[in-house]
Amino acid sequence: MATEQGSNGQMELHGDELLVVDGVKKYFPITRGIIFQKAIAQVQAVDGVSFSINPGETLGIVGESGCGKSTLARCIVRLLDTTAGRIMFEGRDITNVSRVAMRPIRREMTMIFQDPYASLNPRKRVGFIIGEPLEVHKLGTPAEVKRRVQELLEVVGLNPEHYNRFPHEFSGGQRQRIGVARALAVNPKLIVCDEPVSALDVSVQAQILNLLKDLQDDFGLTYIFIAHDLNVVRHISDRVMVMYLGQVSEVADRDTLYREPKHPYTGALLSAVPIPNPERGRAREAIVLEGDVPSPVNPPSGCRFHPRCPRFVEGHCDVEEPELFPFGNGHVAKCFYPLERWPMTAEEMRRRGTARAQEEPVQA
Amino acid sequence: MALLEVKDLRTSFKTEDGIVKAVDGVSFTVEKGQTLGIVGESGSGKSVTCLTIMGLNAKRTTMSSGEALWKGKDLLRAKSSELRKIRGDEMSMIFQDPMTSLNPVHTIGKQLVEAVQLHRDVTVRVAKARALELLKAVGIPKAEGRIDDYPHQFSGGMRQRVMIAMALINDPDLLIADEPTTALDVTTQAQILNLMKRLQEDFGSAIIMITHDLGVVAETADDVVVMYAAKVVEHAKVHDLFNRPQHPYTWGLMGSLPRLETDTERLVQIPGQPPSLLRPPSGCRFHPRCPYVMGVCRTTEPKLLATERDPSHLQACHLDQETKDREANKLIESTMAEVG
Amino acid sequence: MFRYLIRRILWAIFLFLVITFVTFVIFFMAPNNPARAMCGGDQAGPVCLKTATEKLGLDKPLPVQYGLFLKRLVWEHSLGTSYATSQSINETIKQAAPVTASLVFGGAVCWMIIGLSVGIFSALRPRSLIDRAAMVFVLIGVSAHPVWIGLIFSYVFGVRLHITPIANYANFFGAPPDSGLPGGPVQWAYHMILPWMTFAILFAALYVRMIRANVMETLNEDYVRTARAKGAPEQRILFSHVLRNALLPVVTMLGMDIGVALGGAIFTEYVYQLPGLGRTSVIAIQAEDLATLEGVVVFATIAILFFNLIVDLLYAWIDPRIRLS
Structure with missing residues (x-):
């Protein structure tokens, strides 16, 4: 699939991309055995994902738990080895580079984690936590590191005098600011944010989102922003990628994706988000998907979304796997029967058109 | 008579650092069949109120x-045996995390049967039949085959369905739902909210919906209570709250929400952090974070009063009505601006 | 479940091989020459030494010796004969094992009774007088040595108060006729009270701590709150929802501690002069009788592996998450 995507606009590269992810797969083996463990199955956590990011851009990755978005993030920053595919950073293949060769690249690419309570070592002072990446990369004398840390504290909106405090002396939102400062310390080009605001309260969440936007403007950062909250992703992203069961189901620039989604799953996701407006929220009918997300060990045949899809066509969707069809302007969706318009009701969604099917007739 | 009438409820915890007033003078009523939403951030006291x-x-x-007052009887002064009779029978509760809210060593059938037999003098057979009926009602596929399964054999969404089945099994008059969808994915959340709506019609229970999500409140509640730092800051019908919010904290909450249906470059942010309840701020508890703060806010605590034009819309803020209307309109305009 | 069972059994066999091999090698490398011990120690004559060496197979290479040892153990169920007394080691252990078993299992019952009752009570009433008293008990129990406790007990209850005997063992099934020794279940329990208590104190202290912590933690679990919200009375909550979950880790601990306890039994047997495995090994060490010592170690290994297996099964039976995986 990965190579086929090369033909559809999504992967047409111009050479200036900061990051190119090409057909990346990550399988986790499930082992069983009485003495010797042998792999009996594989969790196909990420299964052939391709995309690219331009410098200064924010790519939002959205999907439900188990869609592989966090695994993908860990593959990108090389916290996990990939099973197949290529990851190119600034034109250099980093898929299999050694730990030592990876070290300078880690200065260019950092990560912000979800849980501001668990991701900071409780026994270390804030100054040490933020300054550690600088020391690891030997960037400056202790005095310089201290000055830099205080500067960073100020940049993320904390008091530079709190240099010597411990993480538990800060609230959740402040801790996430410390996480941001740590990611910023080495002046990276790309920051991978894995659910950075989902553990925070709404008012604090807004502070962090605004901070991330400001930092992007000031330092020309590129973000991969992973979240399950469609509102948050929409707010921060330039382009959005929707994932389902380890695969990409739709990619488009932000406004297109939210205004004219083509994939039924994207439509269902959008319609499932409660609207903080009683008139509008109650007027529309949510498209409620049946059942749970299937297991990534035995993903459904054909289109992975078919068992839950309102416009499932028997003999087609469960037999043949759709590719990422182009809809112009970099908009791609992995569906044979894309949505004709948006918004639509559950009833309208079930009445599928035959646009894609007519183009490519299939024997049922 | 109201189903539940809460008057000046106060709850404090003894901790090593001192006394935390987690709920400080909360009043509201719940009518039969009605849904009351309680919104607030963590530590606002919304869960403790219900507990x-x-x-x-x-x-x-x-x-x-x-x-x-539950049907006129004060629950705070009731004997624990009387309270036990009401709990799980007339009044039941579901919780945020379905993964940990069911006992891992008992089958779900056993846990449902227990809920029936604690309140009804029936045989296991009858109770099990009722359990099966409820599992079907909450949409567990192949319920007959799954009643003897253990909680770890269900997904999160399915476990929350089991929790709802357990809460409704004795036909309660009131269901308290404490962040029932927070731990769930958005499509599962839609399933559960739909289910609760449908079951409320079938069972006629009143619901207290505790949530931090204004979207959930907007779609489910009739009345809404907004809590901040252990106190009620605003209480109104859902349409009034979203169309004419009266409190700066409510404005902040609404403005800080990224929205699907509107474009905002920058979110309104409430500066600072929620206060410590060990030493809450003087006067209005929101004053250190409030952009409209006045001298009086620092010294005098505002009372929860009805607005001039609507006796059912309560708010606790010193600002004059004119300013409030102006700011509320500004906010509504900015957030209602349709995309495109 | 079946898979789990097979895995546990294979694991036990593997452990058995490793442990017996390691003990065998350690004894092989020990500086004493067993042939010397057989020929009467210092007065050993060269002829006797030579025949003894051949008889014991000491001239063969180590893996062969281990193979022979294993073959004898598995096919003939024999642990060999003592170097010092030429007695069958099986016989020695057959006499000593019931004594140690009485001590360990009686002691385990004692420590579980104390641990459960005190632990649960202090968990339900934290910071109460009983809870604090239990903490003091725990401190003493953990820090005091069993020999010291044993001496204090026999002095206070035996020598001063004359409530209990201070030493010796009474056979549960009656003493051999004409021996003049006490026997029967009552005498057995009567003679064992002090050893049990001495033996149990260390573990009782640890278990009080652990059960208290587990019960308190489980009381804070969400599903306990669910049970309360259902209207379940406290007693039902404790028995049906709290204890089974809280005791899961205790079961695992119990399996591991039986092994530790066998080691601890040596001191208690020594103080109360009980003819158990501990005292047998002490005597064997003094006589440089490595064969007997090795027999005791191998027997203890088998016993510990066996109990661990039982505990694993028990655990699977209590916890559906293991049973059904």
Whole structure:
């Protein structure tokens, strides 16, 4: 699939991309055995994902738990080895580079984690936590590191005098600011944010989102922003990628994706988000998907979304796997029967058109 | 008579650092069949309010005062045996995390049967039949085959369905739902909210919906209570709250929400952090974070009063009506601006 | 479940091989020459030494010796004969094992009774007088040595108060006729009270701590709150929802501690002069009788592996998450 995507606009590269992810797969083996463990199955956590990011851009990755978005993030920053595919950073293949060769690249690419309570070592002072990446990369004398840390504290909106405090002396939102400062310390080009605001309260969440936007403007950062909250992703992203069961189901620039989604799953996701407006929220009918997300060990045949899809066509969707069809302007969706318009009701969604099917007739 | 009438409820916890007033003078009523939403951020006291009503706080470290009149009877002064009779029968509760809210060593059938037999003098057979009926009602596929399964064999969404089945099994008059969809994915959340709506029509229960999500409140509640730092800051019908919010904290909450249906370059942010309840701020508790703060806000605590034009819309803010209307309109305009 | 069972059994066999091999090698490398011990120690004559060496197979290479040892153990169920007394080691262990078993299992019952009752009570009433008293008990139990406790007990209850005997063992099934020794279940329990208590104190202290912590933690679990919200009375909550979950880790601990306890039994047997495995090994060490010592170690290994297996099964039976995986 990965190579086929090369033909559809999504992967047409111009050479200036900061990051190119090409057909990346990550399988986790499930082992069983009485003495010797042998792999009996594989969790196909990420299964052939391709995309690219331009410098200064924010790519939002959205999907439900188990869609592989966090695994993908860990593959990108090389916290996990990939099973197949290529990851190119600034034109250099980093898929299999050694730990030592990876070290300078880690200065260019950092990560912000979800849980501001668990991701900071409780026994270390804030100054040490933020300054550690600088020391690891030997960037400056202790005095310089201290000055830099205080500067960073100020940049993320904390008091530079709190240099010597411990993480538990800060609230959740402040801790996430410390996480941001740590990611910023080495002046990276790309920051991978894995659910950075989902553990925070709404008012604090807004502070962090605004901070991330400001930092992007000031330092020309590129973000991969992973979240399950469609509102948050929409707010921060330039382009959005929707994932389902380890695969990409739709990619488009932000406004297109939210205004004219083509994939039924994207439509269902959008319609499932409660609207903080009683008139509008109650007027529309949510498209409620049946059942749970299937297991990534035995993903459904054909289109992975078919068992839950309102416009499932028997003999087609469960037999043949759709590719990422182009809809112009970099908009791609992995569906044979894309949505004709948006918004639509559950009833309208079930009445599928035959646009894609007519183009490519299939024997049922 | 209202189903539940809470008057000046106060709950405080003894901790090593001192006394935390987690709920400080909360009043509201719930009518039969109605849905009351309680919104607030973590630590606002919304969950503790309901745990106090249910009598589920740890007894040794908790002190409560005020009244919680259940069909006219004060639950705070009821004997624990009387409270037990009401709990799970007339009034039941579901919780945020379905993964940990079911006992891992008992089958779900056993846990459902227990819920019936605690309140009804029926045989296991009858109770099990009822359990099966409820599992079907909440949409567990192949319920007959799954009733003897253990909780770990279900997904999160399915476990929350089991929790709902357990809460509704004795036909309660009131269901308290404490962040029932927070731990769930958005499509599962839609399933559960739909289910609750449908079951409310079938069972006719009143619901208290505790949530931090204004979207959930907007779609489910009739009345809404907004809590901040252990106090009610605003209380109104859902349409009034979203169309004419009266409190700066409510404005902040609404403005800080990224929205699907509107474009905003920058979110309104409430500066600072929620206050510590060990030493809450003087005067209005929101004053250190409030962009409209005045001298009086620092010294005098505002009372929860009805607005001039609507006796059912309560708010606790010193600002004059004119300013409030102006700011509310500004906010509504900015957030209602349709995309495109 | 079946898979789990097979895995546990294979694991036990593997452990058995490793442990016996390691003990065998350690004894092989020990500086004493067993042939010397057989020929009467210092007065050993060269002829006797030579025949003894051949008889014991000491001239063969180590893996062969281990193979022979294993073959004898598995096919003939024999642990060999003592170097010092030429007695069958099986016989020695057959006499000593019931004594140690009485001590360990009686002691385990004692420590579980104390641990459960005190632990649960202090968990339900933290910071109460009983809870604090239990903490003091725990401190003493953990820090005091069993020999010291044993001496204090026999002095206070035996020598001063004359409530209990201070030493010796009474056979549960009656003493051999004409021996003049006490026997029967009552005498057995009567003679064992002090050893049990001495033996149990260390573990009782640890278990009080652990059960208290587990019960308190489980009381804070969400599903306990669910049970309360259902209207379940406290007693039902404790028995049906709290204890089974809280005791899961205790079961695992119990399996591991039986092994530790066998080691601890040596001191208790020594103080109360009980003819158990501990005292047998002490005597064997003094006589440089490595064969007997090795027999005791191998027997203890088998016993510990066996109990661990039982505990694993028990655990699977209590916890559906293991049973059904």
